[in-house]
Amino acid sequence: MTDLPTPLDAARARQLSAEFGLKGDEYDRVLAILGRTPSLTELGIFSVMWSEHCSYKSSRFWLKQLPTKAPWVIHGPGENAGVIAIGDGLAAVFKMESHNHPSFIEPYQGAATGVGGILRDVFTMGARPIANLNALRFGAPDAPRMKQVIDGVVRGIGGYGNCVGVPTVGGEVNFHPRYNGNPLVNAMTVGIAQADRIFLSAAAGVGNAVVYLGSKTGRDGIHGATMASTEFAADSEDKRPTVQVGDPFAEKLLIEACMELMATDAIVAIQDMGAAGLTSSSVEMAGKGGVGIELQMENVPQRETGMTAYEMMLSESQERMLMILKPGREAMAEAIFRKWELDFAIIGHLTDTGRIVIRHNGVVEADIELAPLESQAPLYERPWVPTPKLPVLGTVADPVGLKAALLKLVACPDLCSRRWIWDQYDSMVGGQTARRPGAADAAVVRVEDHKRALAMTTDCTPRYCLADPEEGGKQAVAEAWRNITATGALPLAITDNMNFGNPEKPEIMGQFAGAVMGIGAACRALDFPVVSGNVSLYNETEGRGILPTPAIGGVGVLEDVAHAVGLAMPAGHDLVLVGATQGWLGQSLWLREIAGREEGAPPPVDLVAERRNGDFVRAQILSGAVAACHDCSDGGLLVAVAEMAMASGIGATLEASGDHAFWYGEDQARYVLAVPSAAPLLAAAAAAGIPAMHLGKSRGRDLVLPNGEAISILDLQVAHEMTLPALMRDGA
Amino acid sequence: MKAGIILFPGTNRERDMALALARVTGSKPSIIWHGESELPAGTDLVVLPGGFSYGDYLRCGAMAAQSPIMRAIAAFAAKGGHVLGVCNGFQILIEAGLLPGALLKNASLRFLSMDCHLKVERTDTPYTNHFQPGAVFRSTMAHGDGNWFGTPETVAQLEAEGRVVLRYCTPEGAVTEAANRNGSVNNIAGICSPNRRILGLMPHPENQVDPLIDGTDGLPMFQSIAATFATA
Numbered sequence: 001m002t003d004l005p006t007p008l009d010a011a012r013a014r015q016l017s018a019e020f021g022l023k024g025d026e027y028d029r030v031l032a033i034l035g036r037t038p039s040l041t042e043l044g045i046f047s048v049m050w051s052e053h054c055s056y057k058s059s060r061f062w063l064k065q066l067p068t069k070a071p072w073v074i075h076g077p078g079e080n081a082g083v084i085a086i087g088d089g090l091a092a093v094f095k096m097e098s099h100n101h102p103s104f105i106e107p108y109q110g111a112a113t114g115v116g117g118i119l120r121d122v123f124t125m126g127a128r129p130i131a132n133l134n135a136l137r138f139g140a141p142d143a144p145r146m147k148q149v150i151d152g153v154v155r156g157i158g159g160y161g162n163c164v165g166v167p168t169v170g171g172e173v174n175f176h177p178r179y180n181g182n183p184l185v186n187a188m189t190v191g192i193a194q195a196d197r198i199f200l201s202a203a204a205g206v207g208n209a210v211v212y213l214g215s216k217t218g219r220d221g222i223h224g225a226t227m228a229s230t231e232f233a234a235d236s237e238d239k240r241p242t243v244q245v246g247d248p249f250a251e252k253l254l255i256e257a258c259m260e261l262m263a264t265d266a267i268v269a270i271q272d273m274g275a276a277g278l279t280s281s282s283v284e285m286a287g288k289g290g291v292g293i294e295l296q297m298e299n300v301p302q303r304e305t306g307m308t309a310y311e312m313m314l315s316e317s318q319e320r321m322l323m324i325l326k327p328g329r330e331a332m333a334e335a336i337f338r339k340w341e342l343d344f345a346i347i348g349h350l351t352d353t354g355r356i357v358i359r360h361n362g363v364v365e366a367d368i369e370l371a372p373l374e375s376q377a378p379l380y381e382r383p384w385v386p387t388p389k390l391p392v393l394g395t396v397a398d399p400v401g402l403k404a405a406l407l408k409l410v411a412c413p414d415l416c417s418r419r420w421i422w423d424q425y426d427s428m429v430g431g432q433t434a435r436r437p438g439a440a441d442a443a444v445v446r447v448e449d450h451k452r453a454l455a456m457t458t459d460c461t462p463r464y465c466l467a468d469p470e471e472g473g474k475q476a477v478a479e480a481w482r483n484i485t486a487t488g489a490l491p492l493a494i495t496d497n498m499n500f501g502n503p504e505k506p507e508i509m510g511q512f513a514g515a516v517m518g519i520g521a522a523c524r525a526l527d528f529p530v531v532s533g534n535v536s537l538y539n540e541t542e543g544r545g546i547l548p549t550p551a552i553g554g555v556g557v558l559e560d561v562a563h564a565v566g567l568a569m570p571a572g573h574d575l576v577l578v579g580a581t582q583g584w585l586g587q588s589l590w591l592r593e594i595a596g597r598e599e600g601a602p603p604p605v606d607l608v609a610e611r612r613n614g615d616f617v618r619a620q621i622l623s624g625a626v627a628a629c630h631d632c633s634d635g636g637l638l639v640a641v642a643e644m645a646m647a648s649g650i651g652a653t654l655e656a657s658g659d660h661a662f663w664y665g666e667d668q669a670r671y672v673l674a675v676p677s678a679a680p681l682l683a684a685a686a687a688a689g690i691p692a693m694h695l696g697k698s699r700g701r702d703l704v705l706p707n708g709e710a711i712s713i714l715d716l717q718v719a720h721e722m723t724l725p726a727l728m729r730d731g732a
Numbered sequence: 733m734k735a736g737i738i739l740f741p742g743t744n745r746e747r748d749m750a751l752a753l754a755r756v757t758g759s760k761p762s763i764i765w766h767g768e769s770e771l772p773a774g775t776d777l778v779v780l781p782g783g784f785s786y787g788d789y790l791r792c793g794a795m796a797a798q799s800p801i802m803r804a805i806a807a808f809a810a811k812g813g814h815v816l817g818v819c820n821g822f823q824i825l826i827e828a829g830l831l832p833g834a835l836l837k838n839a840s841l842r843f844l845s846m847d848c849h850l851k852v853e854r855t856d857t858p859y860t861n862h863f864q865p866g867a868v869f870r871s872t873m874a875h876g877d878g879n880w881f882g883t884p885e886t887v888a889q890l891e892a893e894g895r896v897v898l899r900y901c902t903p904e905g906a907v908t909e910a911a912n913r914n915g916s917v918n919n920i921a922g923i924c925s926p927n928r929r930i931l932g933l934m935p936h937p938e939n940q941v942d943p944l945i946d947g948t949d950g951l952p953m954f955q956s957i958a959a960t961f962a963t964a
Contacts, residue, residue: 158843162874163784165744249742249787341741426845426874428939428946429782431748436946446945448747561944 003364005039013037020047026378033372041310041358041366048276048314049283050377052537057378058503059535062516066530067523072492073531074195080121080271081191082531083198084493086557088452091195093127096135096188096458096497096553098536102243103185107152112160112246114187116318119164120272123255124321126199126262127191130430131445132161134171134187135458135497135551139180141413141727149183151728156246157187158424163248164255167433168425169443171458172551175413181541186497186534188553190456192447199262201271201281203289203324203350208268210282210293210348211330213257213337214320215250218303221277221316250319250342257340258321266329273320279313281322282348283356287370292351297360301343309358309365324350384509387469393586393600398660402638403709405594405664407719409635410642412593416723438647440566441486441631444558453561455489457554461634462547464602467587469511473518473550474605478668480554481526482631485614486671488563488621489556491526496533496552501545503537511548512537518605519550525607526614528554565621568648569628574678575644575652575695577637578685579613579670583661589635590664602666609669616690617671620681628674638663638705640672641695645703646717653704654696674698733961735761735777738805738821740796745782745819745936752938753779756954757961766799776961777814778805780821782874782936792835792877793823802828814858814960815930819875822922822932831923831932832890833882839915843876848935849911850921851901854894857928858960862952868905870949871935873913878934880916880923887917898922898933 008016017027020043030038030046038046048054056063068076074091075083081095099114115132122129134157139146161168166189221244261267269289273281286293297309303317325333330346337344358366409415422437434453435444442457459479465472477494484491496519501508523529539546558564585591586600620626632640645652675681678694685692702710735753737746746763753761761779762772771778785796796802809815809830817825825831838844849870852863863869882890890896898921902911912919922933937950
């Protein structure tokens with residue numbers, strides 16, 4: 001038994017526990033576990049480990065219901081990132097994670113450190129990051145401060161990703177007033193490792209050295225995880241000191257040093273110091289390994305003088321890792337980190353006590369049994385009410401005609417070109433990017449020295465999720481699956497980034513529950529399991545919640561990158577629609593942007609049709625018969641054709657007849673294919689029992705609508721391209 | 733041929749460059765650590781690849797220019813050695829005084845990652861001899877500080893000596909302001925030393941060497957390099 005740490009005054013401790021975000025009964029549980037009043041450091045450890053951000057206490061009950069297994073899944077949720085086999089003895093390692101609260105308080109650093117954090121989750125498992133994606137939700141473009149937020153977030157993502165040399169290849173952006181006070185920044189990294197060389201975080205080997213790697217520890221980000229677990233009030237400006245500051249240069253060195261060390265046999269376990277920094281990494285590594293851990297805080301590399309054990313344990317300084325080394329490998333490992341000009345410090349060792357003991361200059365600052373810290377962590381099955389179903393939208397008259405609607409839709413913030421954003425991201429570094437942003441429904445990046453490539457996407461339609469969380473959850477998964485399929489790749493697995501409001505409100509918890517049920521159903525139907533994820537709750541500012549936003553990051557594989565197809569269609573090809581069209585205008589962008597209404601049930605997702613249509617389309621692509629492919633999503637069929645035309649600079653003459661609901665309805669499970677001749681494709685579809693129809697032909701420089709009206713591709717491109725630059729001109 | 737790619741802390745396009753060189757020459761270039769003070773014996777070509785050496789802190793390329801290996805490279809260049817600097821490598825060559833001018837922040841004050849078109853101003857350099865005279869080719873740029881600037885005297889001297897090798901242009905080859913996205917003086921994208929053996933450029937032709945990735949528009953530059961050393 002060690003000396004006991006100095007407890008806080010009992011009354012002061014209870015008051016502080018509330019300030020640190022612990023509920024009264026949660027603090028009672030701390031007292032019961034310790035059998036005494038905690039020290040400041042202990043209280044800090046409990047409060048961050050039991051924060052919503054680290055403990056998933058409101059969401060675990062539901063997340064356990066998601067399918068996480070498939071023959072190709074190597075590691076599902078619970079590790080730093082998900083790991084799947086992709087063939088050739090290779091594994092894809094990926095995860096998406098939110099950095100919402102920091103990105104509103106301090107957009108540049110919030111977004112930058114979001115990228116840095118998710119990169120570390122991936123390379124800590126032994127994977128070299130090969131791609132970054134970002135799912136972003138901003139408020140109304142004219143909302144106060146929004147241009148600065150957009151500008152800062154985009155600069156932050158670029159500033160970090162460009163410097164570390166990982167291409168930023170895809171993502172998505174939505175705008176809605178419900179994100180005015182709470183934008184979402186969800187960052188995804190995909191890496192490649194040898195399937196038999198995956199590094200995990202469970203510590204092992206009593207006596208083994210606990211090694212601190214990377215940058216020094218400062219006072220930044222203290223209690224960041226707690227901040228991320230509460231709603232915003234008007235004083236969020238005061239929380240700027242809880243936002244971390246990123247150093248992508250240090251991260252680049254950390255990647256290279258880790259890759260070099262991981263090529264040896266020196267590492268027992270490794271984990272990045274993310275949310276809750278040294279606390280969560282040491283507690284989780286020791287806890288997973290069923291060992292104890294003892295740390296000497298005076299050995300922690302420090303950026304500032306006079307730091308206390310409490311500050312060091314709670315700091316969220318960036319670009320740091322914790323590692324357990326095999327005995328006798330210390331000098332070799334240190335030499336690698338010194339070569340890369342990084343800190344390397346042995347700060348403790350593993351014990352057989354099952355406890356975490358923190359000493360600082362010989363004084364015990366914390367001594368906690370690890371098992372109850374995890375096993376007795378709060379778990380809430382919070383009350384929830386199902387979201388009421390909305391009535392199916394009735395007939396809506398067309399106020400403007402097809403042509404005017406198209407010109408307006410391709411220019412609206414949710415559909416306009418994202419070029420202003422992706423022009424600020426290096427999408428080519430690495431020399432393996434086969435389909436850049438905007439070139440295909442999913443980004444395609446080849447694996448170096450292989451033919452094999454990954455297709456990657458992020459998807460969610462929050463307005464559907466608000467209207468019907470279950471259908472919206474299904475749709476988010478189905479669209480990710482569809483976007484991967486539309487490149488010719490086989491979808492393999494997803495990461496989910498669940499962004500919701502305050503889970504203590506039953507209607508918010510109902511949105512969460514509905515979305516999980518929908519995601520689960522789609523994952524099962526599409527053989528598309530969840531292998532990693534992240535939950536961000538309390539996305540509310542002054543009591544107003546965001547749209548429910550379960551962002552899905554999907555990964556698929558192409559055996560040969562030469563098979564990949566994109567949006568750009570050659571001239572003289574037949575355009576064929578695969579999938580059934582009912583003309584579903586409820587919750588469509590046409591309804592919102594043209595009719596000015598946000599109403600009705602969202603389009604239902606028929607998972608059997610999704611699977612059947614997608615498998616058919618993929619087989620057609622892999623047979624070599626398809627020159628271009630694009631799924632129908634936001635904006636419907638005519639927007640999909642217009643996007644193909646704009647991507648290729650080639651027009652189309654459309655012959656299929658239909659009203660505005662046919663052309664702008666957002667029915668699911670549909671794809672537009674450009675093929676040399678429609679007949680064989682239509683015959684194959686008929687034989688497979690799949691609805692398909694000939695739409696028209698790619699030709700000329702105009703998009704000619706069935707009613708004879710023509711729109712020049714140039715006019716479409718100008719409308720499509722000018723929105724974001726015009727919006728950002730005076731805000732940047 | 734024997735090519736060596738210099739690796740500084742923060743370099744990030746060394747793999748792209750190695751793949752491009754290996755594709756045309758058939759031999760894998762060596763990777764040389766910035767802390768070395770000698771180049772491997774028999775080195776034909778030194779390449780300073782793109783990236784963010786030292787995080788672009790202080791000034792792009794400024795700290796890398798002080799690395800031990802840069803003294804060896806300066807000596808190599810003084811003896812007529814061939815040196816290619818791309819993007820951050822170009823910035824380092826300027827900071828090291830091996831090429832003139834300065835690379836300022838892009839005129840838009842934003843990082844620019846996009847296609848660009850380049851007019852090949854001379855085809856009698858070791859890096860451009862496989863281009864047709866007057867050729868225009870597509871490449872990509874990815875930089876925040878690629879706005880080449882020189883004093884009027886420097887510009888006049890470079891132009892008089894024909895040391896501007898590449899200029900930003902339209903796809904049709906017109907050297908216009910609109911094609912000059914980063915704001916460089918005289919649309920300058922790449923310049924060479926008086927003996928034409930040191931070339932610095934901002935764009936990344938090493939990313940356009942593979943038909944399955946982003947086309948082969950940059951391949952002639954690497955075929956030029958291969959040809960130069962095949963006959964050397």
